[in-house]
Amino acid sequence: xxxxRICRPAGPLRLLSMLLLVCSPLVAQAKPPxxxxxxxxxxxxxxxxxxxxxxxxxxxGLVRAPNHTDPIYMAGFGxxxxxxxxxxxxxxxxxxxxxxxxxxALVALDLVGYFNNQIDIAREMVGDDxxxxxxxxxxxxxxxxxxxxxxxxxxxxxxxxxxxxxxxDAIADCVAAATExxxxxxxxxxxxxxxxxxxxxxxxxxxxxxxxxxxLEGDDIISPAxxxxxxxxNLVVLQFTERGEKKDVIATIVNFGSHPEALWSxxxxxxxxxxxxxxxxxxxxxxxxxxxxxxxxxxxQGPDRIDVTEDGINPVLPRRTFQFAEVHGRQxxxxxxxxxxxxxxxxxxxxxxxxxxxxxxxxxxxxxxxFFAIGVLGNGRTLYTDGAPDPSVGFPLPxxxxxxxxxxxxxxxxxxxxxRIGEAGLxxxxxxxxxxxxxxxxxxxxxxxDKIIVGLGNDHIGxxxxxxxxxxxxxxxxxxxxxxxxxxxxxxxxxxxxxxxQNNVGPGVDPAISGALMPLIEQINQTKP
Amino acid sequence: xxxxxxxLMPLGLMCFLVCSxxxxxxxxxAVRVSLSQLFLSSDVVVIARIEGISDRSFLxxxxxxxxxxxxxxxxxxxxxxxxxxxxxxxxxxxHAHYVPGDLAVLFLNTLGDGHPLHGVGSxxxxxxxxxxxxxxxxxxxxxxxxxxxxxxxxxxxxxxxxGSSNEQRLQRVKQTMLRMLGxxxxxxxxxxxxxxxxxxxxxxxxxxxxxxxLALTRDPASPxxxxxxxxxxxxRKQLVDETAWIYLFEHEVNENLLRVIMSxxxxxxxxxxxxxxxxLDNSSDEVxxxxxxxxxxxxxxxxxxxxxxxxxxxxxxxxxxxxxALAGINSAQARQILLDAEADHPNPKVRRLISARLKVFS
Numbered sequence: 001x002x003x004x005r006i007c008r009p010a011g012p013l014r015l016l017s018m019l020l021l022v023c024s025p026l027v028a029q030a031k032p033p034x035x036x037x038x039x040x041x042x043x044x045x046x047x048x049x050x051x052x053x054x055x056x057x058x059x060x061g062l063v064r065a066p067n068h069t070d071p072i073y074m075a076g077f078g079x080x081x082x083x084x085x086x087x088x089x090x091x092x093x094x095x096x097x098x099x100x101x102x103x104x105a106l107v108a109l110d111l112v113g114y115f116n117n118q119i120d121i122a123r124e125m126v127g128d129d130x131x132x133x134x135x136x137x138x139x140x141x142x143x144x145x146x147x148x149x150x151x152x153x154x155x156x157x158x159x160x161x162x163x164x165x166x167x168x169d170a171i172a173d174c175v176a177a178a179t180e181x182x183x184x185x186x187x188x189x190x191x192x193x194x195x196x197x198x199x200x201x202x203x204x205x206x207x208x209x210x211x212x213x214x215x216l217e218g219d220d221i222i223s224p225a226x227x228x229x230x231x232x233x234n235l236v237v238l239q240f241t242e243r244g245e246k247k248d249v250i251a252t253i254v255n256f257g258s259h260p261e262a263l264w265s266x267x268x269x270x271x272x273x274x275x276x277x278x279x280x281x282x283x284x285x286x287x288x289x290x291x292x293x294x295x296x297x298x299x300x301q302g303p304d305r306i307d308v309t310e311d312g313i314n315p316v317l318p319r320r321t322f323q324f325a326e327v328h329g330r331q332x333x334x335x336x337x338x339x340x341x342x343x344x345x346x347x348x349x350x351x352x353x354x355x356x357x358x359x360x361x362x363x364x365x366x367x368x369x370x371f372f373a374i375g376v377l378g379n380g381r382t383l384y385t386d387g388a389p390d391p392s393v394g395f396p397l398p399x400x401x402x403x404x405x406x407x408x409x410x411x412x413x414x415x416x417x418x419x420r421i422g423e424a425g426l427x428x429x430x431x432x433x434x435x436x437x438x439x440x441x442x443x444x445x446x447x448x449x450d451k452i453i454v455g456l457g458n459d460h461i462g463x464x465x466x467x468x469x470x471x472x473x474x475x476x477x478x479x480x481x482x483x484x485x486x487x488x489x490x491x492x493x494x495x496x497x498x499x500x501x502q503n504n505v506g507p508g509v510d511p512a513i514s515g516a517l518m519p520l521i522e523q524i525n526q527t528k529p
Numbered sequence: 530x531x532x533x534x535x536x537l538m539p540l541g542l543m544c545f546l547v548c549s550x551x552x553x554x555x556x557x558x559a560v561r562v563s564l565s566q567l568f569l570s571s572d573v574v575v576i577a578r579i580e581g582i583s584d585r586s587f588l589x590x591x592x593x594x595x596x597x598x599x600x601x602x603x604x605x606x607x608x609x610x611x612x613x614x615x616x617x618x619x620x621x622x623x624h625a626h627y628v629p630g631d632l633a634v635l636f637l638n639t640l641g642d643g644h645p646l647h648g649v650g651s652x653x654x655x656x657x658x659x660x661x662x663x664x665x666x667x668x669x670x671x672x673x674x675x676x677x678x679x680x681x682x683x684x685x686x687x688x689x690x691x692g693s694s695n696e697q698r699l700q701r702v703k704q705t706m707l708r709m710l711g712x713x714x715x716x717x718x719x720x721x722x723x724x725x726x727x728x729x730x731x732x733x734x735x736x737x738x739x740x741x742x743l744a745l746t747r748d749p750a751s752p753x754x755x756x757x758x759x760x761x762x763x764x765r766k767q768l769v770d771e772t773a774w775i776y777l778f779e780h781e782v783n784e785n786l787l788r789v790i791m792s793x794x795x796x797x798x799x800x801x802x803x804x805x806x807x808x809l810d811n812s813s814d815e816v817x818x819x820x821x822x823x824x825x826x827x828x829x830x831x832x833x834x835x836x837x838x839x840x841x842x843x844x845x846x847x848x849x850x851x852x853x854a855l856a857g858i859n860s861a862q863a864r865q866i867l868l869d870a871e872a873d874h875p876n877p878k879v880r881r882l883i884s885a886r887l888k889v890f891s
Contacts, residue, residue, distance in 0.1 A: 067846075069815055069818075070784075070815075076623065077623035077662065077663045078623065078663025078664040079663075079719075080715075081663065117889075120889050121882075121885045121886065121889055122885075124885035124888045124889055125881050125884075141623075151754075152752070152754040153722075153755060154561045154664065154723060155722060155726075155758045155761065156757070156758060156792070161822055161853065162818060162846045162850065165846075165882065168882075169878060169882075172881065201593075201594060201595045202595060202596055203589060203594050203596055203649050213622065214622075261623075264623065264626070265624070265625075265626055265662070265663045300622055307595075367561070370726075374761065374795055375794040375795040393795070397729070399730070400729035400730055401729035402729065402730060403729055403765055403766050403767075404726060404727075404729060404765075405765060
């Protein structure tokens with residue numbers, strides 16, 4: 001079977017492509033049919049400080065040298081949440097997949113997010129052994145700050161840059177280890193529905209094991225039966241087994257759209273949250289390496305407003321506890337196990353991928369520009385103007401706000417991608433994707449059966465929602481909101497500065513991301529399994 | 530130096546002093562919201578004792594539902610109709626975590642017609658919602674009550690103030706903010722910092738007031754991150770020069786010194802270089818690492834030789850910090866040091882990182 005290397009810039013060409021908006025589809029390069037080979041890896045990326053080294057040893061029976069400065073500021077909720085101990089370890093869990101069409105590596109990090117300037121470094125460390133490296137963040141809200149906005153106060157970063165170096169090492173080491181242990185494999189995939197995985201007792205819970213915590217204007221028209229609440233009920237499983245006599249499971253990837261934040265804002269124990277228990281149950285069932293990949297997370301898909309129970313009847317478990325996270329995680333895993341079955345997988349699936357890097361996205365958020373300017377956001381990431389790095393800072397706001405510094409570059413640069421592994425397609429977005437857009441991507445991906453949305457893939461640039469649903473009131477009224485006088489804004493009282501719109505790059509996100517992604521999906525559609 | 534700008538009075542402060550307190554909520558639940566913003570956007574402001582947090586069952590569209598309701602006993606009220614006991618929903622991503630017995634400032638909004646939770650509120654018999662998140666929980670710790678009472682009373686009084694001149698109002702706002710910046714409450718200080726940032730450059734400070742703020746930045750009893758944040762705000766408003774930072778370089782030690790060094794990101798200044806380079810010999814590896822990373826900017830050309838030995842320290846984090854710094858300085862000398870180490874460094878991970886950083890930077 002012919003093809004399918006859609007995009008494989010390597011060495012100098014790779015570098016050139018990154019600099020020049022490239023990675024456009026290159027060639028359909030013939031390659032002899034080859035068998036599937038798969039390797040897997042796990043690297044412990046738990047942040048350990050000098051103060052918490054004893055707690056780490058007590059929790060896991062392992063001595064670990066500190067890899068993080070004191071304290072560890074935990075990401076996801078407010079400022080100043082310092083870690084006090086551990087429940088479970090954080091991981092970089094990866095798989096390297098080699099077959100007809102190329103070699104893809106997917107590494108999932110138990111982190112809130114990871115900027116693409118760090119992934120660029122990790123990619124260079126990995127080198128040319130991999131055609132397409134996808135680094136995904138689960139978006140756990142119970143791990144260290146790796147982005148910057150959860151430091152000791154609102155104006156101080158919470159990132160330890162030395163820890164980012166450590167994570168980059170872990171990514172590269174993980175890929176190297178997985179490459180080393182590649183073996184002949186088969187792949188199979190299924191899509192389960194999560195109906196019934198929560199009790200539907202709360203007003204926001206429709207019973208899919210995840211609640212939509214933010215209903216947008218117009219959602220009630222799209223989804224009247226649930227008063228506008230929209231979730232993604234697809235739980236996609238991708239499993240690799242050995243092709244030899246033993247048929248042992250090598251890796252099981254589970255994909256679902258829900259914030260790992262069951263422990264909520266008061267927890268101070270480092271944890272990967274409910275995905276830990278998903279993986280634990282899957283590895284108990286199958287062996288091998290279980291990998292959680294978060295899906296369409298956006299517009300606040302999460303487990304906080306659902307209820308679960310051990311036996312389906314009672315008692316309802318206390319929310320925001322490890323007991324809740326464990327039962328919820330196990331139930332997600334059981335759903336995956338029940339759906340996967342025992343059908344043998346495909347021994348020689350096509351591997352295809354396409355990526356667009358960079359994708360410029362206009363930054364239209366003065367809040368973000370401020371935090372870039374003062375170094376709270378970024379960790380070395382710069383904005384771009386006309387395709388060139390632009391680290392300049394100035395004071396462009398009108399008086400009296402003309403002493404508030406703003407990063408002046410026009411764009412953020414990010415990337416998107418799509419891939420195919422046999423009957424499974426992967427859509428790689430750098431955002432917390434609105435499930436409504438996710439369903440459009442799924443619909444567009446006509447050439448595959450099982451559709452994995454890799455949320456926060458290769459970057460984290462915030463929420464992505466349809467331009468038509470973007471409420472621009474917060475951006476327009478930003479000076480008034482900042483000044484504490486929203487009522488002076490002409491749009492008052494219809495101003496929505498909820499986190500979805502305040503922590504948002506701008507209305508141009510979806511046109512830029514979808515505009516770059518849809519052609520890649522079409523390329524993937526044209527490949528054959 | 531000096532706060533002598535002229536122009537419009539800060540819009541927020543103007544309004545805060547002259548506007549009616551009857552501000553309808555624009556549902557603002559972002560985490561970087563100051564006390565004054567919360568006050569203005571709320572229907573009811575109280576200091577209250579949390580009495581219970583429990584699930585309440587009710588019928589919604591003839592279907593049994595349950596939702597969590599917080600109940601509290603009002604101790605002091607600053608805005609809205611008089612209440613003694615209140616019940617409210619919490620509706621925010623990572624909403625405030627209360628436990629019974631907590632004393633907290635509650636900023637509540639009425640679940641009126643048109644509010645997304647109006648139907649649920651009616652069905653559950655709950656009239657209010659709080660959008661306070663972790664950063665805006667304002668739980669009151671022992672010793673902080675008096676400051677909160679003072680600030681909220683000032684807001685309430687200002688919101689109803691009529692007839693004063695702009696100058697009088699501005700003085701009032703300034704005194705409120707200055708007192709907040711000096712508060713023992715971390716949350717009140719942070720709130721004042723947000724207000725100060727948000728209002729831009731129109732708040733004029735005299736030399737005595739600048740000296741007061743400068744003294745705050747040098748008070749070892751105050752958390753260093755807040756002192757540095759105040760100093761950053763003063764720098765942005767050109768109220769201080771580099772000597773204010775140099776004072777901290779000379780007087781802070783250990784963790785505090787590390788925080789000061791790290792905070793120079795974005796304000797790199799050659800005047801800082803000798804102080805930061807000196808810390809490359811600090812006995813604490815954390816301080817050395819922080820100093821090295823702070824030097825990773827073209828402004829610090831000339832520090833290459835001081836950084837080079839770190840490449841060969843036993844601690845790999847120091848090796849990595851040196852790589853970061855030299856790549857950031859990006860001088861010919863820095864590049865040559867990195868190229869040499871890329872060729873012969875005994876640690877393959879260091880060689881790998883150097884290669885990656887050089888490629889990315891190029």
